Amino acid sequence: MELTPCRNPLRGHLRPPSDKSVTHRAILFSALAPGACVIEHPLIAADTLSSRHVVESLGVTVRAEQDRWILQSPGPQGWSKPQDVLDCGNSGTTMRLAMGVLAAGSGRYQLSGDDSLSARPMERVARPLRSMGIAVETQDGHAPVTVQGGVHHGTTYVMPVASAQVKSAILLAAVTALGATRVQEPYPTRDYTERMLRAMGAQVQHQEGFITVEPSSLHLVDTMVPGDPSSAAFWAALAALTPGSDLTLREMSISPRRMGFYRLLQAMGAMVTTERKGAEGDVGDIRVSPGQLAGVTVLPEDIPDMIDEVPLLALVATQAQGETVISGAHELRVKESDRIAATVKNLRALGARIEEREDGMVIHGPTRLHGASVEAAGDHRMAMMLAVAAAVADGPVFLEGAQHVAISYPDFFTQYHQWTQGQPFAS
Numbered sequence: 014m015e016l017t018p019c020r021n022p023l024r025g026h027l028r029p030p031s032d033k034s035v036t037h038r039a040i041l042f043s044a045l046a047p048g049a050c051v052i053e054h055p056l057i058a059a060d061t062l063s064s065r066h067v068v069e070s071l072g073v074t075v076r077a078e079q080d081r082w083i084l085q086s087p088g089p090q091g092w093s094k095p096q097d098v099l100d101c102g103n104s105g106t107t108m109r110l111a112m113g114v115l116a117a118g119s120g121r122y123q124l125s126g127d128d129s130l131s132a133r134p135m136e137r138v139a140r141p142l143r144s145m146g147i148a149v150e151t152q153d154g155h156a157p158v159t160v161q162g163g164v165h166h167g168t169t170y171v172m173p174v175a176s177a178q179v180k181s182a183i184l185l186a187a188v189t190a191l192g193a194t195r196v197q198e199p200y201p202t203r204d205y206t207e208r209m210l211r212a213m214g215a216q217v218q219h220q221e222g223f224i225t226v227e228p229s230s231l232h233l234v235d236t237m238v239p240g241d242p243s244s245a246a247f248w249a250a251l252a253a254l255t256p257g258s259d260l261t262l263r264e265m266s267i268s269p270r271r272m273g274f275y276r277l278l279q280a281m282g283a284m285v286t287t288e289r290k291g292a293e294g295d296v297g298d299i300r301v302s303p304g305q306l307a308g309v310t311v312l313p314e315d316i317p318d319m320i321d322e323v324p325l326l327a328l329v330a331t332q333a334q335g336e337t338v339i340s341g342a343h344e345l346r347v348k349e350s351d352r353i354a355a356t357v358k359n360l361r362a363l364g365a366r367i368e369e370r371e372d373g374m375v376i377h378g379p380t381r382l383h384g385a386s387v388e389a390a391g392d393h394r395m396a397m398m399l400a401v402a403a404a405v406a407d408g409p410v411f412l413e414g415a416q417h418v419a420i421s422y423p424d425f426f427t428q429y430h431q432w433t434q435g436q437p438f439a440s
């Protein structure tokens with residue numbers, strides 16, 4: 014895809030696509046209890062369709078009606094035996110959370126993924142699940158993965174990496190375990206699983222630095238899915254980088270555990286304000302306009318709250334005065350691509366002054382980016398970051414792999430082209 018520079022101010026408002034993490038959880042958790050539930054505004058994208066496929070294979074039915082899905086679940090006692098291997102596609106969240114969900118069943122379940130997902134580490138989930146007495150097999154630490162559901166017990170697990178997916182898999186298995194489970198994270202990660210399980214009747218508490226779960230009987234609840242801060246971040250970055258912009262991102266999930274990118278954008282000098290909507294829940298609007306940008310230091314404890322936005326922050330840093338140092342981001346090496354290597358390679362091709370570190374990057378700004386050929390490395394977030402880069406560059410950018418946006422944001426390029434053509438956003 015050829016992308017040309019665009020300096021059109023971003024004005025007005027946009028409701029970003031629905032939150033991918035919340036949609037995955039609402040779908041997968043529906044398998045855990047018998048009954049019906051409604052998901053309002055689910056994200057309909059390749060990754061969340063992978064989660065839908067998994068629960069449908071267990072006998073959950075999903076009926077789409079306008080902007081909602083109505084799910085009917087037999088509960089674990091009534092799960093059907095999947096006809097085939099459960100294909101998780103490109104979605105790490107689907108595979109890792111499903112491993113915890115499947116512990117509630119009584120069958121032997123096989124999970125597979127595409128080439129990218131098959132290269133990602135799965136022992137980080139298998140290990141704690143085994144400590145609960147669940148038989149889990151991986152192939153040299155990778156998919157395909159086999160989970161034998163059935164009787165299992167609680168555990169105490171100190172997580173070596175900060176990962177909401179690993180935490181979620183353990184907490185999900187904990188609900189149907191005999192005895193309590195305690196999990197400790199090195200840094201706090203997104204807590205949708207804890208909050209959603211609690212709403213379903215689970216006993217989830219924070220005690221002495223551990224998240225504890227008691228075996229619980231669950232009931233299904235309806236979920237209203239807010240906008241996704243990680244998808245909205247591409248527009249926030251464009252608004253921060255384009256003079257004359259004043260963009261409001263509406264109905265967003267504004268949980269502090271998802272706001273790391275916005276906090277850093279503000280620390281760099283962009284105008285970022287948040288307005289909470291309603292008395293309860295972490296939903297609100299975020300308004301972004303440009304400012305004089307300066308480099309920042311991103312520390313290991315900052316990473317979990319902006320894990321999927323690190324490549325985008327690196328791009329913003331190319332336009333900021335001074336040095337930006339990002340450290341403690343090893344996890345980026347095991348995402349849909351090696352996001353440290355792919356970010357450095359692509360931004361360097363566009364003229365950025367950027368150095369690769371084992372656990373992050375150092376960016377020296379500001380630099381005028383120029384046109385070049387770049388490659389999304391099979392990674393949706395890389396494709397969207399490079400589209401933002403193309404807009405701020407001085408010459409045409411040839412992007413290979415634009416189609417990967419279908420993983421989390423199928424309408425991204427429709428909206429992007431509307432913006433480049435000077436049309437208002439269709440929000």
Ligand SMILES: O=C(O)C1=C[C@@H](OP(=O)(O)O)[C@@H](O)[C@H](O)C1
Nearest residue numbers: 034106175176177178179320321
């Ligand atoms: O729990 C989740 O919904 C997610 C957790 C993060 O992964 P890790 O748990 O591997 O950090 C994030 O990168 C991913 O996009 C979604």
Ligand SMILES: C=C(OP(=O)(O)O)C(=O)O
Nearest residue numbers: 103104105106321348394
């Ligand atoms: C890492 C991501 O997702 P997942 O781990 O679910 O594949 C992402 O969406 O950036």
